Amino acid sequence: xxxxxxxxxxxxxxxxxxxxxxxxxxxxxxxxEQVRKLLHLLALEPISGIRNFQPAYCSVLVKFxxxxxxxxxxxxxxxxxxxRLESIKLPGSxxxxxxxxxxxxxxxxxxxxxxxQTLTREKAIELHTATTYLVYFLGFVPGFxxxxxxxxxxxxxxxxxxxxxxxxxxxxxxxxxxxxxxxATPGGWRLIGRTPLAMFRPDRPDLSLxxxxxxxxxxxxxxxxxxxxxxx
Amino acid sequence: MxxxxxxxxxxxxxxxxxxREGFGPMGVSPSGAADPISLRLGNRLVGNxxxxxxxxxxxxxxxxxxxEGAVMALTGSDFDATLDxxxxxLWTAFEAKPGQTVRxxxxxxxxxxxxxxxxxxxxxxxxxxASTHILSGLGGLDGRPLRKGDVLKIGSAKAxxxxxxxAPEILRRLSPRKVLRATPGPQSDWFSExxxxxxxxxxxxxxxxxxxxxxxxxxxRLPERSGGQMxxxxxxxxxxxxxxxxxxxxxxxxxxxxxGYPKIANVISADLASLGQLRPRDEIRxxxxxxxxxxxxxxxxxxxxxxPELNV
Numbered sequence: 001x002x003x004x005x006x007x008x009x010x011x012x013x014x015x016x017x018x019x020x021x022x023x024x025x026x027x028x029x030x031x032x033e034q035v036r037k038l039l040h041l042l043a044l045e046p047i048s049g050i051r052n053f054q055p056a057y058c059s060v061l062v063k064f065x066x067x068x069x070x071x072x073x074x075x076x077x078x079x080x081x082x083x084r085l086e087s088i089k090l091p092g093s094x095x096x097x098x099x100x101x102x103x104x105x106x107x108x109x110x111x112x113x114x115x116x117q118t119l120t121r122e123k124a125i126e127l128h129t130a131t132t133y134l135v136y137f138l139g140f141v142p143g144f145x146x147x148x149x150x151x152x153x154x155x156x157x158x159x160x161x162x163x164x165x166x167x168x169x170x171x172x173x174x175x176x177x178x179x180x181x182x183x184a185t186p187g188g189w190r191l192i193g194r195t196p197l198a199m200f201r202p203d204r205p206d207l208s209l210x211x212x213x214x215x216x217x218x219x220x221x222x223x224x225x226x227x228x229x230x231x232x
Numbered sequence: 233m234x235x236x237x238x239x240x241x242x243x244x245x246x247x248x249x250x251x252r253e254g255f256g257p258m259g260v261s262p263s264g265a266a267d268p269i270s271l272r273l274g275n276r277l278v279g280n281x282x283x284x285x286x287x288x289x290x291x292x293x294x295x296x297x298x299x300e301g302a303v304m305a306l307t308g309s310d311f312d313a314t315l316d317x318x319x320x321x322l323w324t325a326f327e328a329k330p331g332q333t334v335r336x337x338x339x340x341x342x343x344x345x346x347x348x349x350x351x352x353x354x355x356x357x358x359x360x361x362a363s364t365h366i367l368s369g370l371g372g373l374d375g376r377p378l379r380k381g382d383v384l385k386i387g388s389a390k391a392x393x394x395x396x397x398x399a400p401e402i403l404r405r406l407s408p409r410k411v412l413r414a415t416p417g418p419q420s421d422w423f424s425e426x427x428x429x430x431x432x433x434x435x436x437x438x439x440x441x442x443x444x445x446x447x448x449x450x451x452x453r454l455p456e457r458s459g460g461q462m463x464x465x466x467x468x469x470x471x472x473x474x475x476x477x478x479x480x481x482x483x484x485x486x487x488x489x490x491x492g493y494p495k496i497a498n499v500i501s502a503d504l505a506s507l508g509q510l511r512p513r514d515e516i517r518x519x520x521x522x523x524x525x526x527x528x529x530x531x532x533x534x535x536x537x538x539x540p541e542l543n544v
Contacts, residue, residue, distance in 0.1 A: 012418045013415070013416075013418070013523065014417070014418050014466075014467075014468050014471070014495070014498065015415060015468040015469070015470060015471065015498035015499075015500075015501075016415055016498070016500050016501050016523060016526040016527060016530070017468065017469075017501050018466075018468040020418055020465065020466070025461075025463070026463075027463060039257065051253045051254060052253045052254050052255070052256045052262070053256050053257055053466075054256040054257070054465075054466025054467070054489050054490060055256075055257060055466070056463070056464055056465045056466055056490050057463050057464060057465075058463060059463075059465045059466065060466065061256070061465065061466025061467070061468060063253070063256070063468060066501055066527060066530055067530065067531070067534060070527070071523065137257075137490070138257060138258055138259035139259050139464065139466070139488070139489045139490030140259060140488045140489065140490055141259055141261075141367055141368055141488065141489075142255075142258055142259045142260045142365075142368045142370065143258065143259055144259050146464070182368070183367060183368045183369065185367055200258075200368070202358050202359075202370055207258060207359075208258045208259070211257075211258075212257060
């Protein structure tokens with residue numbers, strides 16, 4: 001990481017108990033690695049008074065106890081960490097395969113997506129499954145991983161009106177991002193398929209199937225296979 | 233074992249404690265009591281630790297039977313509570329004898345009332361907390377609001393019953409506000425002078441679409457200044473987002489953890505508990521304060537909460 005990249009770090013107070021650390025203003029791999037390195041370092045050497053982190057594409061929201069820490073102190077402490085990011089070695093990425101049944105009742109928007117992008121359904125599925133995605137971060141609800149980047153030919157805007165509820169396991173696209181909805185929530189992403197895997201399970205040691213920095217591939221499966229895996 | 237039998241759950245009653253902070257990287261929002269000051273005081277009245285789990289009752293109360301009896305307190309808003317048809321006061325510990333019933337009516341003041349029992353509500357903790365998170369169906373009792381027929385376990389009580397009350401003068405100073413103090417949001421400079429002026433001077437109304445995830449407000453439309461390109465980022469509790477339609481949403485305890493709308497301001501820590509008492513159609517205003525003021529107001533509030541004159 002060239003020194004100039006470290007200079008691009010900017011602090012912004014988000015509330016009286018939180019601080020945003022921005023690594024530039026763009027979604028880039030370099031910014032993503034800085035985010036992960038900062039989280040990694042803060043996990044290894046915790047700063048007393050910090051209560052939570054919310055990583056995103058090129059920022060980390062640091063939440064703290066305002067009775068124990070102030071913004072200035074926290075900025076100074078994090079600045080020292082930022083100077084050390086270059087030497088941090090991140091653990092290797094995990095590779096996770098997610099089986100997906102595309103189209104039909106599983107992916108009610110697949111036909112629209114194909115038509116709008118002037119692709120055949122088969123080509124749309126091929127594009128979605130041929131890419132290895134990066135988990136930029138988890139946000140919105142437990143276990144919801146923001147995956148990128150969707151190939152340009154498949155990148156499509158959100159639905160004009162979000163659905164009131166999306167079935168758990170639904171695989172959606174929004175712009176050049178794709179994701180699996182872990183729970184029945186409202187959602188505006190276009191749904192092209194569904195996975196029988198549970199994305200977030202409180203009774204599993206790793207609650208969330210995916211974590212920041214993981215690499216993900218989608219694997220097409222038949223409705224029969226979906227049913228078998230769903231009941232497994 | 234001591235229990236509570238839910239004879240009628242009320243409109244929306246959940247198990248809540250002070251939430252599960254620390255799991256943001258998994259997308260887990262803290263949840264917890266919407267009015268944590270009332271929960272903390274309720275717990276103190278019955279001799280619990282501040283963070284013990286209680287019942288959060290919303291707008292319309294329910295009926296709760298105590299087959300083995302229990303020491304308890306009601307805090308927050310006035311829901312016309314009775315113990316076997318005799319009125320019981322707020323902010324005071326009382327004892328239900330075995331077989332007695334506590335009945336809560338509709339609110340006469342704010343949105344929420346807390347029922348705290350000595351020993352706390354015992355549910356299986358999820359990520360170190362008993363708090364219910366409705367959207368993901370996690371925490372609390374099976375991740376859902378209470379239903380008729382539910383039986384809740386009460387934790388083992390340690391202290392003997394003592395008649396405790398909260399000093400009225402302190403209560404008055406801790407009472408919920410309708411003028412919410414706010415610090416600038418990370419994108420406050422995306423809004424025009426006239427938008428900022430409207431935001432800080434005009435009244436907003438809480439809409440019916442408000443819940444523990446967020447309070448949606450109706451009032452002057454605030455178009456953002458052009459040019460901003462928002463990249464999804466982490467959002468703190470009390471963040472005031474302006475939607476593309478130009479209306480504010482205050483992110484609340486069951487908030488989404490990240491968001492892509494610009495934030496004009498953020499409710500200060502000392503006023504977060506007030507959000508938990510806002511009802512649909514309530515009129516509120518925002519008052520801008522600086523960082524130092526926000527901090528002093530919180531320190532002052534915590535001082536009141538640990539004041540010996542509190543009497544609990």
